[in-house]
Structure formats: C-alpha cells, structure tokens
Amino acid sequence: MHDDVLTRLTAALGDAVVTSGPALDAVREDRSGWVSEHPALAVVHAASVDDVQQVLRLANETRTPVVPRGAGTGLAGGALASRGAIVLDLTRMNRILELDDVDELAVVEAGVLNGDLDRAARERGLWYAPDPASRAISSIGGNIATNAGGLLCAKYGVTRESVLGLAVVLADGTLLRTGHRTVKGVTGYDLTALLTGSEGTLGVIVEATVRLRPVVAGETHTVAAAFPDVEAAGVAAAGVAAARIRPALLELIDAVGLGRVAEFLGPDELAGTPIADLAPGETFLLAQTDAGDAAAEADVIARVFAEAGGRVTRSTDAATGERLLGIRRAMHPALASRGKVLIEDVAVPRSRLPQMFRAIAEIGERYGVEIPTLAHAGDGNLHPNFVFEGDDVPDHVWAAADEMFRAAVRLGGTLTGEHGVGLLKRRWLAEELGDASVELQRRIKQVFDPAGLLNPGVMFEPAPGTAR
Amino acid sequence: MHDDVLTRLTAALGDAVVTSGPALDAVREDRSGWVSEHPALAVVHAASVDDVQQVLRLANETRTPVVPRGAGTGLAGGALASRGAIVLDLTRMNRILELDDVDELAVVEAGVLNGDLDRAARERGLWYAPDPASRAISSIGGNIATNAGGLLCAKYGVTRESVLGLAVVLADGTLLRTGHRTVKGVTGYDLTALLTGSEGTLGVIVEATVRLRPVVAGETHTVAAAFPDVEAAGVAAAGVAAARIRPALLELIDAVGLGRVAEFLGPDELAGTPIADLAPGETFLLAQTDAGDAAAEADVIARVFAEAGGRVTRSTDAATGERLLGIRRAMHPALASRGKVLIEDVAVPRSRLPQMFRAIAEIGERYGVEIPTLAHAGDGNLHPNFVFEGDDVPDHVWAAADEMFRAAVRLGGTLTGEHGVGLLKRRWLAEELGDASVELQRRIKQVFDPAGLLNPGVMFEPAPGTAR
Structure with a gap:
C-alpha cells in the first residue's frame, strides 16, 4: 500500500x-x-x-x-x-505574486516568509502588520494556519485581521478561493476566518491575499523600566491601560526570565539600559508608541512607570530603541542556551495578569520547576517557559503545565493565545471549549475532510485505537 | 400541527x-x-x-x-x-450586562442598540467602533448577524474585528459559548467569526462580548469638497490613498445623489457648505481625520482635494463637522422622501471605483433607471440606489441590478460589502462564490441546523419545491 x-x-x-x-x-x-x-x-x-x-x-x-x-x-x-x-x-512556494500599492494588498504564495513580505512592502511605503517573534523565519502560510499573534497585536490586530482571502486546496484536491480583494465583503459564511487558525486540519493554504498598511509616520518612542517586583510592573501596566493608552507594544519579562537574559547578554550589552545594575527580583517592562500620538503617549507612560517605582529609560533614537527591544528578544535565546524549555502560551483578560503571575509563581514553587515568564502585557498573553533537564518533558512538568492551563481558563482566559493547539495542547481542548463546541468543531472538520486525512491528531484527540 | x-x-x-x-x-x-x-x-x-x-x-x-x-x-x-x-x-433582550473599563470590553444582550452601547461606553472614556449608518436604531445582535460595516471601517474595522465572543442558541436549543474575554485566543476553530455574518442561519445570537476602544483624543478634522464631476472626485480619493493616508472616513456622493440631497436639505441647511451653489454634475467628497495625525493628514487631504479641482471647506469645529457630515447622512432620507429605492451594496477594490462608477452610469442609462450612488470611498463599498415607481421592484430594475452585481464581481469585488445576502441577493451567491464554495457552506449549515429550520431561504436558494 x-x-x-x-x-x-x-x-x-x-x-x-x-x-x-x-x-x-x-x-x-x-x-x-x-x-x-x-x-x-x-x-x-x-x-x-x-x-x-x-x-x-x-x-x-x-x-x-x-x-x-x-x-x-x-x-x-x-x-x-x-x-x-x-x-x-510548502516552503518552495515562496513567490510574492502581487504587491498592489493602490489597493494596499499583496497576493503571496504560502511559503513566503513574513519578514520578506514586510520588507518588500516597505519598499513601497507599506508594511505587513502581523509580527510573530519568528517573523524573520516563519511563513505567511504557517502564520495564517495558526492565526499567529505577535508583539503589535493589541494595537494592529492578529493575523486574521490582515487576511482578506485565501486559496486553499481541499482534501479531495479541489482548489477553493475564499474572501475578497476588498476590505469589506459579507457574501456567505466567513470561510477565510474559519480557515485562519485551522492548523492544516481543514485544507492546505496555498495562497493568501493580505492587507498591507501605510508605514507609520514619525518617530517611535521607547520607554523601558526595571521595577522592584512583578507587582510593581503590574501596577505600571494597569496604569497605562487606565490612562486609555494603547501602546504599539507593551512587553513584560519577569524576574526569573530577566536574570537569565542579563546573564546571556552580559554587562556590555546592558550598559545604559535599566537592567545594567539588576537587583534580584526585578521585573522589566518595555513600551513603544508610534504615530501622531507617540510623544504624548510616551510622556504618560514614562510618568506612570516612574510612579509605580520603575527605573526608567526613554528614547526616540532608533538604535537605542532596538537595543532596549533586544532585551525582550533575547529571552528565548537566553533560555535555549541553557537547556530545554516547554514554551507555553496562555492568555488572560489583561486585568487578571497579576493573578496569573501569582498562580505561575505558586505552581513553579510547588512542583519545583523554574518558570521564567514573558508577557505581551497589552493583551494579556503570557509565555511561561517550563525549564527541564533531559530530552523529554518530565511528568511533573506536564503536571505543572496542566495546573497552569487550568488557572488561565479559570481566570477567563485561554490555553493558547497565538501558538495554536497542535499536538501539545489538544488534551485541554474540551476543558476550555466544552464538549458541545468540540463536537460541533469535529463535525465541521468532517465537512472539509470526511476521511480524516488532513493533519490527523492535530487539534483534536485521535479516536481511540488510532495512531498519534 | x-x-x-x-x-x-x-x-x-x-x-x-x-x-x-x-x-x-x-x-x-x-x-x-x-x-x-x-x-x-x-x-x-x-x-x-x-x-x-x-x-x-x-x-x-x-x-x-x-x-x-x-x-x-x-x-x-x-x-x-x-x-x-x-x-x-430579540429586542427585549436589551441589557448591557457588563462594561469593563479595565479590560475594555462589554457583555451585552443581543437586542442592545449599537448607539446605546456606544453612549454607555463613552461615559467611561471608551467607545464602540462599528458604526453602521443605522447605529441609533440597529441592534448589536443584528449587526453581528450581518457583520455590519459602517463609515469608519477602513480605519477601525468591521463588526467582526470588535466581537470577542458570543453566546448562541443552536437549532436544538443548546446554548453554545464561543470566543474569549481576551484579544488573542486560538483554541479551536474560530466559531465566533463563522457565526458573525451568518445571518441567523447557524444559530441565534443571544449575547456578545465586544471590544471597546479608548475614546480618540484630540480634534476631528473635516475636509469636504464639491468636484466638477465624479472623475475628479475619484482622482482626489485616489490621491488620498496615494499619500498613504487612511482617514477615519471618506464618503462620496455622486451627482445624481447630490442633486437629491441639495433639494431635500434646502438652501438654508447648505449655506456655507461646498454644495451651497451646486452646479449640475458636481460630486461631493468628505473626509474626516482623527487622533494625533489628524491635523497633518487634513492638510494633505485639503491640498489633494484642491489640486483635483475641488471647492474645499475645512473645519475642526464640531458643529460644522456635523453639518458637513449631515449632507452625507441626508442621502437616504432624501431618496426615501421621493419614493421607493432598491438599496444596493457592492464593494470593489478601491482602485476600481472609477470603473465601477462608469459601469453604474452606463447601466442606468441603458435601462432608463436613475441610480444615485453613495460610496465609502476609503474601502471601495458603494451603495447604488435604484429608484423606481410603485410598490414592487420592476423587472427592468432587477435586470439593471443584476448587471451591476456582475460588473462588481468582474472588477474583483463582491455583491455585498456590509448589508448581507438575505433573501434579496441569494440569487447571485453562487455566481460570486462558485459552486464548490456554496456546496461547502450548505454543508456547514447542515452541521449547525440539520433540519433546516433556522432562517430558511436566507442566504441560500431554497431547495426546489419548498416555500420562500
């Protein structure tokens, strides 16, 4: 056979x-x-x-x-x-088929890298907003299949908001085109949105029509600070929201993570940054503002950070901004350099971030697991990184992760904010969604893929007795 | 029975x-x-x-x-x-169940009017962005069921972008909850987006969790102009896009429509506006800009409008802005005051607006139908209004509308940008989507509604021999 x-x-x-x-x-x-x-x-x-x-x-x-x-x-x-x-x-399908700077859209094959599209768009005064941290190396097709998030989502939207239409090969080989070249369009069900985030279980995305935006004019303002503890950083993040400011990005690194980053980058890289003289327990928060309100918003943010006890650095210089953002970007390399981690991806309503951080600390302590955590504080998406020894995730780490997921769902959150369910999180699907929803979703899957051949085992637990 | x-x-x-x-x-x-x-x-x-x-x-x-x-x-x-x-x-289900100004969201029953939610949010420094022209009298549930658009969509997104989660009663009476209280969340298929715009054919939306935004700070700038003809207005609209400006709104009224509006409002209402001394054939274009870039953007728009031959009025005064926007708002009342119209809703890629206007003029002439037309020029969504005598749409008007839809689809557009398919447009569904897509959508409908009891005849043509 x-x-x-x-x-x-x-x-x-x-x-x-x-x-x-x-x-x-x-x-x-x-x-x-x-x-x-x-x-x-x-x-x-x-x-x-x-x-x-x-x-x-x-x-x-x-x-x-x-x-x-x-x-x-x-x-x-x-x-x-x-x-x-x-x-x-699909990585060989990497052609940008069209870049229309009047209608501000691009038509791309699925294998085009996110960063390559963004670069091509910028040459025409446009940019591609969805910015997963992997953007330099991840493909648009994969970004769409997972409805990838990123740092700029709270202000500029997740991947779904940039996808206007798709070409998808269905399970029987039929080519289906969905969506439009227009911003608006409500003819029939929103199959474009249904396929976005469907993780290859409903069809194979081969081409996408995506929305581009005019490059944001003016300077980007960066405000970064070290806070005595995660509570103080939480107060600062809440203060930004309460001031009705939606920064382009607002990133938080907890004390455990920040220690790892400081060690990884070393004193030369950190000179002049708020974490140059890092005290134990300190937490890092970085905001960037852009567009016409950037300066006024940065003023407010700097004041809020200082009032919450932050040691603040502020800059409009692009190089300094990149250097400060480099602290955030160093998180995963810093962890990877020291061994294995299970990277998680829960999201909670923004107001529940302090409770979620407390839950993570408590779980880490109880299970004896170190959990350096990064958060997109603007949208409540956290990446707790469960550090472990050896090649396979040990049982006690899964048990700790299990408790962490439940805590997030209890706080009104979700088990995955931007990475997707895949094989790793399918065991919790029904717990978050409920049986009625999972059953409905399985039946939608059957409509698209009656023989169950597309990415079996991903998202849904396989039927008993089958592989994977 | x-x-x-x-x-x-x-x-x-x-x-x-x-x-x-x-x-x-x-x-x-x-x-x-x-x-x-x-x-x-x-x-x-x-x-x-x-x-x-x-x-x-x-x-x-x-x-x-x-x-x-x-x-x-x-x-x-x-x-x-x-x-x-x-x-x-569902109009009695009109309670705002929650308005959370930390997480910037509201939980509302389906019958809450859009305008009522917006007003309540504004008391807390927030607003609800989706703004169908009917917002004072239309319900959130209906807005979601049609994925309603509005004037501000090009900048602030259609209804879908503001819906975080839904409570939906399914065909068998089960209550399904979808989505999250978080901005990000990718657990399972995006049923929230699938149900948004499903026009009551998949379930009954009873409750929604919607995203609110911080009230936009600063002055709104209004730039309005009358142009000698629709081509000149088209050049102006294209010039705004080419300057990489995305105004909060950009509305166009063609000559036929503008004549009706001027007659309806009368000279007193029009004094001091660009259409006070309206010449035959003149076309109206109105832009508003907001947030930190508002003044700079309005400068560019005013210059682009003047260069395209526009007679420009510009204001930051709220009352004047409302008065100018009142010209746009008067379009439907003006038409309604003179008899019956078939209001259409095609959208085309923005760059194709001039071609679409030419097609409408040509079709109107050929069928002897007056078609005053309004356009959301920022997103390419047009409302051609087919004027007719008597109670029922005459056959030649349907024939003209039929040609107009086909023209829009040929230009890469869609037969409905924001109103939905309903009973009125279902006959063109397959022409736009293709048979494979319609068949897939019918099967999705069957998953949710196996007995075909939810809003039968809406969106899809009924099976031969059945009613409606």
Missing part, C-alpha cells in the same frame, strides 16, 4: 518527493522541542498549486494522511511527521 | 407570543423595502436566553422554522416573516 503511494507520488512529482535523509528528519520537529516518534512516509516539496492538488488527490485516493507544513517554526507540534503520512512542505 | 405549536408556545411563553395585529405585520418588512408575502405563524418577544432556548427546542420538536430578528433595520431581507415560521424577536 505504502509502496503504491510512493510509486505514484514519485511518478507524479519526481525529485520533489523525498523518502530518506536529513529532509525527512527535519520535519519530525518544530520549535516546540517536540520530536515525533516516527518518520513520515515522504516529504513532498511542492512548488506550485498544481503540485499540492496532485498530492491531495493521490492522498485522497489512497487514504494517506497529509501534514501541511510551512517553515517549521511552530511552537505547538502542529506540523510534524507521523507514521505513514506525507509531509507536504 | 400549527395549532399544536401555538398552544405549546403560548403555554411556555404566555404573553410573549403574539399571533395577530400590528406586531405580526411589523415583522413582514425591514428597511430594504421588501415585504414578505405571508405573515408569520407567530412573533415571540423573547426576554431571556431561556425564552430563546424554549422556542428553539419547541421549534425543533415540531419542525417549525424560526426567523431570528433584531431591530428590523436590515437592508437585505434577512429577518422577515415567512409562512409557518416563528419570528423570534
């Missing part, structure tokens, strides 16, 4: 089909640290919509599972090889 | 059930001018989620169609009585 699939795949797609070697190993993991137990049957490096349609038709006829995959930067195990599956790699 | 339904409805809901009189007549029409041929079996004035669940359970058991209805201000025939159906009126 598998031989038949491979023979037919190779006959149809030739060299694009890889069945051994490093390419096959590469698709067993993503950036979550999760490694799949089994290799895939094959990796297909699709170069065109037609390639994707051929793979899907063949998979449908032979009942072979297909795992769509972009640049492999996911953090939830949403695009990993599984036994007997074809991994459909 | 019907007697049984009514007996059980009345036993369960008492006075909330109305089976004759003006309340029954009222639900035969909306603001589209469309009047249903048959009265409903009953109108139920639901006052609670429990009422709605009782109605849906009973309807499901007795296989009785249900038409969910808000304030009745729809423009596409999406909530009209039909033979044998229960019209489920």
